[in-house]
Each structure stands twice: as C-alpha cells, then as structure tokens.
Amino acid sequence: MSVSSSKAVLATDDTAKVATRIAILGPVSAQIAFVMELTLVPVLLPSIQADLGLSLLEIALVFNAYSIAMAAGIVACAIGGDRFNSSQVFALGVVLFLAGSVFIYAATDNSTLIIGRVCQGLGAGMFSPLIPVLLTQAAPRKPGRTLILWGSTAGYIAAFAPLAYGTLLTEANWNLAFLFIAFVAGLSLILVTLSQRTGKATPSAKTSTDYTAIFRSKKLWLTFAYVFATYGAITYFLFRVPLLLVESGKDTASVGLVLSALWLSFSILSALLRNLVDNHRLRLIMVSAPILISVGLLLAFSTEILLLMLSACLVGFGLACSNSPSTQMVLRFSPTGLEALATSIDISAARLGGILMVTALVDVDMRVSVGAIFVASLLAAACAHTVACPNAKSTKDQR
Numbered sequence: 001m002s003v004s005s006s007k008a009v010l011a012t013d014d015t016a017k018v019a020t021r022i023a024i025l026g027p028v029s030a031q032i033a034f035v036m037e038l039t040l041v042p043v044l045l046p047s048i049q050a051d052l053g054l055s056l057l058e059i060a061l062v063f064n065a066y067s068i069a070m071a072a073g074i075v076a077c078a079i080g081g082d083r084f085n086s087s088q089v090f091a092l093g094v095v096l097f098l099a100g101s102v103f104i105y106a107a108t109d110n111s112t113l114i115i116g117r118v119c120q121g122l123g124a125g126m127f128s129p130l131i132p133v134l135l136t137q138a139a140p141r142k143p144g145r146t147l148i149l150w151g152s153t154a155g156y157i158a159a160f161a162p163l164a165y166g167t168l169l170t171e172a173n174w175n176l177a178f179l180f181i182a183f184v185a186g187l188s189l190i191l192v193t194l195s196q197r198t199g200k201a202t203p204s205a206k207t208s209t210d211y212t213a214i215f216r217s218k219k220l221w222l223t224f225a226y227v228f229a230t231y232g233a234i235t236y237f238l239f240r241v242p243l244l245l246v247e248s249g250k251d252t253a254s255v256g257l258v259l260s261a262l263w264l265s266f267s268i269l270s271a272l273l274r275n276l277v278d279n280h281r282l283r284l285i286m287v288s289a290p291i292l293i294s295v296g297l298l299l300a301f302s303t304e305i306l307l308l309m310l311s312a313c314l315v316g317f318g319l320a321c322s323n324s325p326s327t328q329m330v331l332r333f334s335p336t337g338l339e340a341l342a343t344s345i346d347i348s349a350a351r352l353g354g355i356l357m358v359t360a361l362v363d364v365d366m367r368v369s370v371g372a373i374f375v376a377s378l379l380a381a382a383c384a385h386t387v388a389c390p391n392a393k394s395t396k397d398q399r
Helices: 003-052 056-080 086-105 110-127 130-138 143-168 176-197 218-247 252-272 282-299 305-333 339-361 366-387
Strands: none
Touching (some): 003 086, 003 252, 056 086, 086 110, 110 130
C-alpha cells in the first residue's frame, strides 16, 4: 500500500471516528437535558409554588402535567420510531422539548406554565425512548457498558445542576433554569443535524409488524413491572422530599444539596458498575435497587441534612442499579424490529409509576407511603430475580 493510500485510509478512519462521536454526543446531550428536567424541577417546585401562589394539589398538577403529556409523546414514538428514520423522529422530539422549555421560561401564570410543561413532555416522550436505541446502534459493542456510561455521564452533569441553582439563583429566578435546559436541548439538536450531514445518521431497523410479539415476551413485561415500581418510588422521593424540607424551614440551597447528593451517588456507582453489567452479576445489581430505595425512603423521615443526604445517596445508588440494567433487559427481550416500541413502553412504565405514586401518596402520611413503597419494592426485587437470570434467553435469541 502506498503512502498516499495509507493516509487516505487513516483520514477515512478519523472521519468515521468523529462521525461516531457526534452520533453518540447528540443523544447524550438530549439525555442531559432530559435528566436536568428530572433533577431541577423538584428543586424548583417550592419556588414555583411560592411565586405563583399554588396549592399542593396545583403544584402536583404542574409536576404531573409533564409526565401525562409525555405518555402521548411516547405513543407517537412507539408508532413512528420503528417505521421512520429514528434520527428524524428523535430530532422532532427535541424541537418540541426545546420549545416547551422556552415557553416555561416566559410563563407568568399557572395556565401558561402547564401548557409549556405539556409541550415539553410531548417532546421528551418522543425522543427519550430512542436514546438507548440510537446509542446501541452507534456503538453496538458491549451494550450494557455503553448504556451505563451514557447514564453516568449525564448524571455527573445533572448532579451539580440542583446545587448550582440552589446556590446561585433565587426563588424569583426559577424560570432561568428552563432557559438553560433549552440551551442543552438546542446543542443536542445541532449535534443530531451534524450527525445526519456527516453520514452517520442511524439507519432504521427492520420493522416488525407483529406487535403481538411484545405481549408474548413474559420477561419483557416483568421488566416493565420492575421499572414501574422502582421509578415510582424514586419519583415520589423527588417530589415529596423537597417540599418536606421547605416545610421544615430549610432553604433552597439545602434542597439542592440533598438532590445533588442523589445524582452524584447515582453517577459514581454507575461508573463503578460499567464493567459488571454485561455478566452474571446483573441479577444482584438489579435486585439491590429496590432494597436501597426502600431504605433511603425510610431515612427520609429525618429533617437533619446529613441523614437526608444519606437517604438521597441510597436512592441514587438504587437508581444506578436499576436505570441502565433495566434498559439493557428491555432491549434484550424486545422483539426484533420493535425496539422503539419496547423502550417507549419502558419509559411509559417509569412515568406511570411516578404519576400513580405521587397522586396516591400526595396527602398520605409518610409512614404509610414508605410501607406502600416497601411492598412495591418487594415485587420489583422478585421481578429482577426472574428477568436477570444468567441463563435467560432474549426474544431475539429464541428466534
């Protein structure tokens, strides 16, 4: 091979590597914006409630409006994600999420705020289920490692968002957080566009028209049940603990500190688990999640910051043990060509668990809440023990 030919090959390899990195960074940036909504909104709830004079039920509606609208976006993703170009469906969702974030930034009343949350939720529902699909297609080797690195990277950045908000901004500036979320979403949109132009746009997988195959996968639905229970408990923690802190006289900076502890512990443990999720230890990791979450919620009774930070760390550890591993199980057991539909149901199960937990337990004594979550955690542990069996075969393997 001539020197010029070698240089051409090296240049081609370098171009391919850059294109791959851009194809990965687009979904990761969107995940950061998505997680920032999850991390910042609980911190913002007391400020929004005070600024707009909302009751507990009204602020719960603001919190849940996003998840309810997200369900509709997930349906759109489930229909279009496997049939059309996944990158284009993803980009459309990011556009809606960005627009909703800007709308919330400009909101001055409760009605306008809810409209923005609905628009934001629709977009998130469209792009979030496609993030693991795009990532595993862009970097198919060791999917568990790829997914957990994606989660930990977003978590590290999101961990400091509540702390930064609580330290740098005041109650009157809560809307600036949504402007920053819009900025990150815009960066993701640019990267996705560049990915398509460099020829690294993710090809659409072969679509299956046999949607009943989803219902025939018992282990897939046990995974959905696991996600429903664990994310329902985590969402309740994110909703209730900030309000309890403010009720006990703690300031916004304290709320940000507690939630930052949750996301930082999630990120650290996710990084430590990156080499363990593709082997037989996966079952132990998934079973540990609901146990850690239950213990963390039990410690949330305290109003002492140190105990609450320990509580948040345990919940964060539980999230790390359930987040990427459960997504890995969903992709493993989803029928070929129905990956977008499966991940859409996965996200729906997580959000539905959160909606039902918050709605059912919003006015319930914390002791009763912890008892209900403990029962849900036992069910989640049983599901994890079954689906993460080392000898379990995926739907794809069985074909």
